[in-house]
Amino acid sequence: MADALKIGIAGLGTVGASLARILQTRANALAIACGRPLTITAVSARSKGKDRGFDLDGIAWFDDPMDMAEKADIDVFVELIGGAEGAADQSVRAALSRGLHVVTANKALLAKHGVALARMAEEKGLLLNYEAAVAGGIPVIKTLRESLTGNHFSRLYGIMNGTCNYILTRMEKEGLSFADCLKEAQRLGYAEADPTFDIEGNDTAHKLAILTTLAFGSQIAADEIYLEGISNISIDDIQAAHDLGYRIKLLGVALKTATGIEQRVHPTMVPLDSVIAQVDGVTNAVALESDILGELLMVGPGAGGNATASAVLGDITDIAKSRPGAQQVPILGRPAHLLEPYAKAEMTRHEGGYFIRLSVVDRAGVFASIATRMAENNISLESIVQHAKSAASGDDTKNIILVTHATMEHAVRQAVAAIKGEGYLLGEPQVIRIERTKAA
Template sequence: MTEALRVGIAGLGTVGASVVRVLAEKAAELQRQCGRPISVTAVSARNRDADRGVDLSGAQWFNDPVALAKSAEIDVFVELMGGDEGPARDAIKAALDAGRHVVTANKALLAKHGVNLAETAEKKGVLLNYEAAVAGGIPVIKTMREALAGNSVSRVFGILNGTCNYILTRMEAEGLSFEDCLADAQRLGYAEADPTFDIEGNDTAHKLSILTSLAFGSKIAADDIYLEGISNISQADIRAAASLGYRIKLLGVAVRTDSGIEQRVHPTMVPTQSVIAQVHGVTNAVAIQSDILGDLLLVGPGAGGNATASAVIGDIADIAKSQPGFQHGPVFGRPAKELKPYKKAKMRSHAGGYFIRLTVHDRTGVFAAIAKRMADADISLESIVQQADSGLDADVKTVVLVTHETTEAAVRRAVEGITKDGHLTDKAQVIRIERAE
């Protein structure tokens, strides 16, 4: 019988335990599909005595994940510890240096060290697989790295964080405040006790930076992303969006332009009738626009033990199917040494324009002053509407503007001017309107 693929897993939290369980439950089916058995032969975690609901009696225990990564008793090292430095990075590097294949779900580590790790993997002739690092169970990495071979990608965007999508979905459906939805997400386990990484867009940015590298053949540049979270989204924004035929989503967007690559993460208004607007709850979605295939939308579970475990097991299965001595494809779709330096695009126009909500003093001349600032910034307005808001004082009004296509710089200039004029009672809210099929 063909020798088993020996797997060592570092990190036995929700995902790690799910991987162990599914590999055991699906052992016969995986053997048929891969042509060889897959066996968990070694594990490492912080607490050896915790009850994880899985049988680990047949696995060797390592207190040190780096020692596990170097062990000659494994063929594949699976890193599910998390963190962009420390044990996770040290263990992955040790595994690659030792000629072991690596599977990881660690988007933060890849966003920071992915290119260097890819160079090591390619030099050693081993695989570095990371399907679970982006969009949970959606096979977007495999799609971009393999299935879109020959395609030139012009744009990739999507809903990449289930926590934010859950909050925005509940806010719209039930009229709840951001704070109430966040508290509920924490209670249900969708958000961490400290939710900053999710709600301020950092998690989405890490995932987007990986997709950008795959899409455009550039080095990962997670620090060169315009970043804006959802903590300032209010019911006033949700209601205004609905009245205009839009829905608010936190999107990560990467676009190839004449001046470079544009990467941005921010709340976005998408047309209610668009497919991506129908993605609710903790579900994720990734849209890819390319020259040969055209438009592709992948939708599926973006988080949770089973979804992430499915992606991890898919990566392990790919390694089990690979033949000894086979020259593996590059980690980011192109040889790591050939990835181009990231070139940040200049500020540009965004198709669909901008939504601007202003809370202003109700006095003569305010509308005229706002319109003049827009005209001075060469911004064409599609509409300007004064909305009633029972939650505001009688001498305060809400003004909603929707612009035609314009530039980020022009909008900022106009809003700064309106702020200086002294008409605002609160900070202006600016949300981009994104073209989305």
């Protein structure tokens, strides 16, 4: 049997502790599968005295992950600290500079510095693996980097944030408000004390940017993503969507167009009979559309200690099985220096159409005015109906629900702006894109 692969783990939170326990309790099985032992020789965390459920005997402790990256007797540096800057970025760069393979679950780090880190690793013939950075335990990175080589991708989309999916699921199934569902998600540990990063779509955007690069061969462009969160989704929207045959999900969507790449994260209405509409709770799902395979939908646990640790462990075992000097799989799907400059395509014609909810003063002529504003912007309506008022609405108000056929983004925005100027609108209009999915 070959020499042991010596592993250093930086960050012993839920994922890091789970990974360490798995490496210790399944050491024999892993050694047989990999052809060599996988041994933890160093760890780094803030508090040494905390009981994390694994044996620290014989493992070197480092208070500073930089010290571990620079000095520890390790072959693989596992970064589970988090964050795009500071200790995570510095220690990963130090590990690569020293000639260590790196495994990370840090989507924020990759979204900001992924291309530069890939260049560093490839120049030294090192592996930089990051399966756990996107969709937890779903092997979407390996699928894009290796299994679907040769496919040309046209679109990818998915549910990539368990917090948002949990909130939207509870709102629909139990009729709870967004605020109540968020509080419950925080109590259960699904949402952070400050949930902004999740509920406003930033977490999904980081993951989408990484998948976009793998699918389309462009440089990572997390700052070029159209972004809407779910904080303004109401029970009215949830109920109206269901009555129309849809369910609301926060999706990340990327597609290749004639003018470039379109990336967007926003609440989306998907058909009730589609597979992705059935993905509830903290579960994630990613769909890939390609010319050879068609559509592939992968569903699984998107977060949590064991799910994420499983993905990290898979990356470590890939390193353990790799042959020194062998040609490595490009870290971002193609060599970093061959990634194309990112060309942003503006959001134009949306094939699925739009759902528009307007809360208006109940008076004569409102229906006609709304229809006129839509026609002036060449928007064809599939339906326009008065919907049940919410409990908080007064008798002199009503909700008007519009569903459009495929139309242009700017046309919808212009029509809504014109309606806002008419004087009968109460509050902000709600505009949600309808996504046509193939998996049903």
